[in-house]
Amino acid sequence: MITSLKSLQPELERRKQAHLYRARRVYDSPQGPEGVVDGRHVLSFCSNDYLGLANHPEVIAAMQRGAETYGAGSGAAHLVSGHSRAHHVLEEELAEFTGRPRALLFSTGYMANLGVMSALLGRGDSVYEDRLNHASLIDGGLLSRANFKRYAHADMDALQSQLQGHAKGEALVAIDGVFSMDGDIAPLDRMATLCRGADAWLMVDDAHGFGVLGEQGRGTIDRFNLGLKEVPIMMGTLGKAVGTSGAFVAGSDELIETLIQQARSYIFTTATPPAVAEATRASLRLVQKDEWRRERLKTLIGQFRQGAEEIGLPLMESETPIQPIVAGTSEQALKWSRQLEGEGIQISAIRPPTVPEGSARLRITFSASHTPEHVERLLEVLSGLELSEA
Incomplete structure (x- = not known):
């Protein structure tokens, strides 16, 4: 509980130590599967632009x-x-x-x-x-x-x-x-x-x-x-x-x-x-x-879930564009997110209080603008996650 302005900085430091600190990213491109974030080209799997219409x-x-x-x-x-x-x-x-x-x-x-x-x-x-x-x-x-x-x-x-x-x-x-x-x-x-x-x-x-x-x-x-x-x-x-x-x-x-x-x-x-x-x-x-947009989403989601099963990646039960991978701790979710970022893939680490304690995760989302090649690249990088530490 924040009781005075003097307590703001210690509280911010506490959040950093608990791996709960949030930071904004700066986009220099329209919404889409590929874009420029903080001056770097990335392949994004964290937008809610499910049908790919934000830049139509x-x-x-x-x-x-x-x-x-x-x-x-x-x-x-x-x-x-x-x-x-x-x-x-x-x-x-x-x-x-x-x-x-x-x-x-x-x-x-x-x-x-x-x-x-x-x-x-x-x-x-x-x-x-x-x-x-x-x-x-x-x-x-x-x-x-x-x-x-x-x-x-x-x-x-x-x-x-x-x-x-x-x-x-x-x-x-x-x-x-x-x-x-x-x-x-x-x-x-x-x-x-x-x-x-x-x-x-x-x-x-x-x-x-x-x-x-x-x-x-x-x-x-x-x-x-x-x-x-x-x-x-x-x-x-x-x-x-x-x-x-x-x-x-x-x-x-x-x-x-x-x-x-x-x-x-x-x-x-x-x-x-x-x-x-x-x-x-x-x-x-x-x-x-554009019914094809929903059909493509289904195809991409199916491709991802099948590929995740083949590489032993545990997924939650979801038939929607939201496909979370639970890391457990906030520290692990951040580690995974940074590991993916190092490979040019942007997926945000979702941590408490957005999700319950012990269920921090990568929240992967798909868009009709993604391609099968995008999904293959994602699976390739995800296969290198250190799952044993989750």
Whole structure:
């Protein structure tokens, strides 16, 4: 706990000694499998640009046209003067794509999750969350002032027991559709059944499933053939598979109107630039029509998992672009990351508190822009990791 400004430096030193210190890298190139980081050419496997759209020429051109039409900034919050025609049409297109009556744009996924929970919950209500949920869901639950309850990862029996104990107030179950550090998919079908039985809302943060899973990339909810009745609250981000920036919440007219009226992180935030909305509209069209991108991802993931098995590399159970290799200690994860960097491959070391103690890891992610040759190079370098020290 930091008690004064004088304690800042010792705390920073403590983090360094514990191998928990974080440092930013400077990119001098667009997002893509190959780029220039800190002045050095690298092969990257740590971006969330799953479909390879962040540097797509059609998306770039749409952003340029948007800037020419609307300028560089939005000027104000959506409820003041910042809600442009570009924002409005994008919301309509996101609603149509997700099969929901309405959608509402937020500046980030973090702000969307905080906004939903603060608007819908308060003292006397209850929120239930998986222990491996993203920090934004956890913080949203805590800041809502509702009774905050967590259960062991993917333990549906524990969730069922907790829901059975719910007696008063509103109840909301918040979950990641795809867990960002493990890559596994939440059992949404079972969760939807439990929520219906307990008269609880189910909210799915589909940051890492939207664009990747489901028909035309509609996400994890679509993968389970669930609709508005089963999952009344969907949050999706636009800075990962879609390749731009921002987030949205999709649901009923009543939900969206409630968020417009009560979500503080929506009301009191300047809208994202309209040019970003125009870029997102172009990217969303590519998400829907370029099925080959999802097919290539599947092929690359299959190639990697087969190759990892052949070289004895232990992987977690994941069919998504997120393929973690658990190192255990933060020191070992950093050592592996630096070893890979020395071979020209960038993969970040993920350490506590992002992941639980004892599960520090390399978080490998794939993009449709990668090639089979990229994967072969990755496997070649990974085969030299000192696994015996993990």
